[in-house]
Amino acid sequence: MEDVRVALLGCGTVGSQVARLLDEQAADLTARAGAWLHLEGIAVRDINAPRDQAVDRTLLTTDASSLIDGADIVIELMGGIEPARSYILEAFEHGASVVTGNKALLAAHGPELYEAAARADVDLYYEAAVAGAVPVVYGLRESLAGDRITAVLGIVNGTTNYILDEMTTKGLEFDDVLAEAQRLGYAEADPTADVDGLDAAAKCAILASLAFHSRVAMDEVHVEGIRSITSSDIAAATRAGYVIKLIASAKRRENGIEATVGPTLIPNSHPLAGVHGPFNAVVIEAEAADRLMFYGRGAGGAPTASAVLSDVVAAASHIVEGGHAPRELIYADLPVLSLEESVARYQVEVAVDDTVGVLTEVSGIFAQHGVSISAVAQDHEKIIKGEDGLPGQAVCHLTVTTHAASHEALEATIAQLEDSDAVAGINRVIRVEEA
Amino acid sequence: MEDVRVALLGCGTVGSQVARLLDEQAADLTARAGAWLHLEGIAVRDINAPRDQAVDRTLLTTDASSLIDGADIVIELMGGIEPARSYILEAFEHGASVVTGNKALLAAHGPELYEAAARADVDLYYEAAVAGAVPVVYGLRESLAGDRITAVLGIVNGTTNYILDEMTTKGLEFDDVLAEAQRLGYAEADPTADVDGLDAAAKCAILASLAFHSRVAMDEVHVEGIRSITSSDIAAATRAGYVIKLIASAKRRENGIEATVGPTLIPNSHPLAGVHGPFNAVVIEAEAADRLMFYGRGAGGAPTASAVLSDVVAAASHIVEGGHAPRELIYADLPVLSLEESVARYQVEVAVDDTVGVLTEVSGIFAQHGVSISAVAQDHEKIIKGEDGLPGQAVCHLTVTTHAASHEALEATIAQLEDSDAVAGINRVIRVEEA
Structure with missing residues (x-):
């Protein structure tokens, strides 16, 4: 059976669990990957820092580049942009596949990393970067x-x-x-x-x-x-x-x-x-x-390590059996909408004077901006104390739930509501999802 | 770009949706599979049966074998054991990968199909066979x-x-x-x-x-x-x-x-x-x-078709790019336990005479069989009418929730409860899962 050489960069909460599981589940992982997954070393900043007992300290090194140089799969769990980005690009240059849990790096440099992986014809996996163990x-x-x-x-x-x-x-x-x-x-x-x-x-x-x-x-x-x-x-x-x-x-x-x-x-x-x-x-x-x-x-050392290892098994089986991870597919190339263009249902709570005609006034303002109302609920009245300490104006709360409306139309509605004499204040504006 | 020839066997609720989606989403599917997915034909029993309008009737044929002969991927959605089993084996012999939603066939002949796929070095996918669209x-x-x-x-x-x-x-x-x-x-x-x-x-x-x-x-x-x-x-x-x-x-x-x-x-x-x-x-x-x-x-034409098509894309990308689906892994080869050996928490509702000492009697019977009790709830009393129409014996209900116990121990407990003079009857025995 083939040997697949694995380099681990980073040995924090997740990294130490990856090291532990690679050791403890070696037989299972081998059967599934079709290859021995051999942990060659773990690159860390400080060899003497306290570590999880399960980590074999003889594997620790501060020389990440040498480790990457001899690896088939590099697991990047350092976090942050640099030096993680450079190490990943180095791995691709050496023909190694990469498994990472680094969402910040992907969000900032995803396209560059994807392109480098495709050029090198190796895999880039990142299940652990979004929602931990959730696949x-x-x-x-x-x-x-x-x-x-x-x-x-x-x-x-x-x-x-x-x-x-x-x-x-x-x-x-x-x-x-x-x-x-x-x-x-x-x-x-x-x-x-x-x-x-x-x-x-x-x-x-x-x-x-x-x-x-x-x-x-x-x-x-x-x-x-x-x-x-x-x-x-x-x-x-x-x-x-x-x-x-x-x-x-x-x-x-x-x-x-x-x-x-x-x-x-x-x-x-x-x-x-x-x-x-x-x-x-x-x-x-x-x-x-x-x-x-x-x-x-969504987090935690062992659950996130589970996601990392599923990616490692997939990458290893491609090394042994051929094939590769899905490449970045950006064929649709759709634009991202501005906040103003975004469309949602909203719930708006409006404090209003408890007078006849106020609902007509408020609903009219929504209508003027083309914001269609799906429901209005009226809260029980509250008596606001006047400045003299005596009961003042009665105020009630209208909770207006809209149909889908653009953010722009909603903002215009809110602005006009705030200007209206019938409105004492806007207590709350929040998006609503459908059941 | 390569052409991947797809044969569809069966054109019922799911099959007709697969045909529709292959047509409607052709551009997307091509981008993802890295190949044109070309639907060569649809094998059916009766060409003249009424069909979903989305199905191109010129694709219909009753000659499944010829269709299979010219296919790279065979989608089997006929259901039942035969002729589905023979067609799938035929597909493997011709070097085609198979996507099926046939749970009965897999449950009955899974090992044979898996082995035939591995021998032919092609894929066997069956996402749609379990829980519809759920991957x-x-x-x-x-x-x-x-x-x-x-x-x-x-x-x-x-x-x-x-x-x-x-x-x-x-x-x-x-x-x-x-x-x-x-x-x-x-x-x-x-x-x-x-x-x-x-x-x-x-x-x-x-x-x-x-x-x-x-x-x-x-x-x-x-x-x-x-x-x-x-x-x-x-x-x-x-x-x-x-x-x-x-x-x-x-x-x-x-x-x-x-x-x-x-x-x-x-x-x-x-x-x-x-x-x-x-x-x-x-x-x-x-x-x-x-x-x-x-x-x-878990069911329905379109959701199940979505699962089928994800399998088709995976099989197609293996044809184009190399690699293959995970093979059947049975390395663990664990025995399946008998019902007696199975272990669960149970809830047992026992109708008992409402007399002093009955709880001791009942809990003692559980203890005798090594079934540990985690909780007992006592229902409000009910007066059972005697045969003469006058109020008879007061009866109450004990709901006993156990810790994990073997089915054998539970059965023995139930049998002894039924024999006990204090017990009027066993109303209910049901498994309980932990939160």
Whole structure:
């Protein structure tokens, strides 16, 4: 049986699990790959840093280039742009296939890496870069190769999913849950990448590119984080039969691709509504297959290592048996739509004076901008205290759910609502997905 | 660009959708397969039978053998054992790859077909044979190639899932829902294959074989259908926070593989609990990946055709670029356990006389057989009328949930409970899955 030489770059949470599994499951992996997967070495920055006990310290080296030079498959789990990018290009130049979990690198330099892999006629795999163990890259690249995808909707960031879950079940505010999540190690000390949606945006760009055979860059994804979500938003969602999730959404529209990340109302009956805590899930809507969902752990050393190893087995079997991973397919080359052009259903909560004719006034403003209303709910009245401490004007809340409308039309509607004398304020504007 | 010649055998619900999509999505499919997929002809029994308008009638032929002779890929969607089996073997002999959705054939003759494909060095694909559009064959053959699977749990039969759903939401009895489902065309006139679990058992055998790299035959799967489920069983499940689902289960135990199909209590928080109506889903538990779920439409022409076409694209790209589908891997060669050896958690509802000491008596019987109890709930009392029409003995219901126990120990427990003077009857025995 052939020997396939594997080089591992990086030995953190995921890397150490990859090393462990390569050793512990050697017999199984060999049977499936049709070759011995031989771990030649592990490139690290500091050989003396503390490591998982399962890691054979004699494999550690600081000389990544020599390791790459003698490898058939390079597993890149260092993260960050450089030197990861240079090492991957080096691997391709040496004729090695690459398995990476580096979403930031793919979002920033995907096309360059894809082209280099194709030129070298080797594989580039990256299942672990999106949604951890969830095989959604596989699903998009291969399982749906016979279908036309219309939408991809994903919960692809575990930290924000955990925070929104805690806010929902415990009625807490964002800041308190974030502080607790940081204390427990579920959120980073600098939580920006997660809570402001940047991590999800990188994954959204990768998903959109795969689904629509076009190049979508991370900075073309319209991003909104979850910092502005309040316990009152969540309570209102719960009352109306929804949960609020941070959704990475990529949709095919007539005139291009819409790629957004933002807090979204998901109906309780939608399969994404039941995705809790550290789990990730991606729903794919396709013309023939209708709705599919892939669900699993979005992070963690062992789950992510499982995704890495499935890619390693695929790359190894190509080395032994011929064939190769699907190449980057960008034949569709669709444009990415601006935020203004993007189309969604929205829910808008408007505080209004409780007077006759106010509903006509408000619904008229939506109509003027061509935003069609699917439902209006009126909250029980609230008496706002006047400045003198006595009961003042009665105010009620109208929750308006729209049909699909362009972001531009929505913004114009909101602006005019804010100017209207009948409107005391706009409490909330949030996207809504269909069941 | 190369031409890949495709022969289609069968032009029913799925076949006609495959023909339509091959035509409508020709440009996309060509880009992905790296070859023109040219539909050479469609073998049918009766050329003059009514067909979907999308089918080009000039492609129809009754001469399957000539069609197979000139094909690179044969899509078999005739169903049944013969002549499907002979045609597939014929295709392999002519060096063609085969894509099939025929679960009955695979469950009965899988090993023979696999061996013939390997001998001919061509592909055998069958995503559509299990759970329609849900890419679980892909998941097991490829996505989890780097992991060790411990359990597969699936809702793989839409008819029974629909019936149990209707019973749950409307409080109806099995017979009434079945009759209505037959009237609506959701259930066959002869519903045996569905409601008695045979369809699920064929799929269970395929899933178990793939998951554990061993051969599991359909008749080794222990099957129980849903005919015995009553509205009272469902009401009790609902009260206790469960739903009843027909679950195809394949688990790796220390001494072999356990493969069962039967009604099972699924906790509301389990991802399978939210799988409704025509949707199928398969949960895979693996050592490193932890829990994954694949969800989608389990039947229907277009969804199943989507799965068929993904297989066609994969087979075509192997013809053009080299490589091949994963071969049958049976290196583990684990034995399949008998029903007696199988291990599960159970819920047992026992009607008992409402007397002091009855709980001690009942729990003692479980203990005698080594069946450990995790919880006991006591239902409110019911007064059973005596023969004279006057109030008789007070009876209450004990619902005992066990820890994992062998089926043998459970049967012995039930037998002794039935003999006990304190026990008026056993109302219900049902498997329970963990959250």
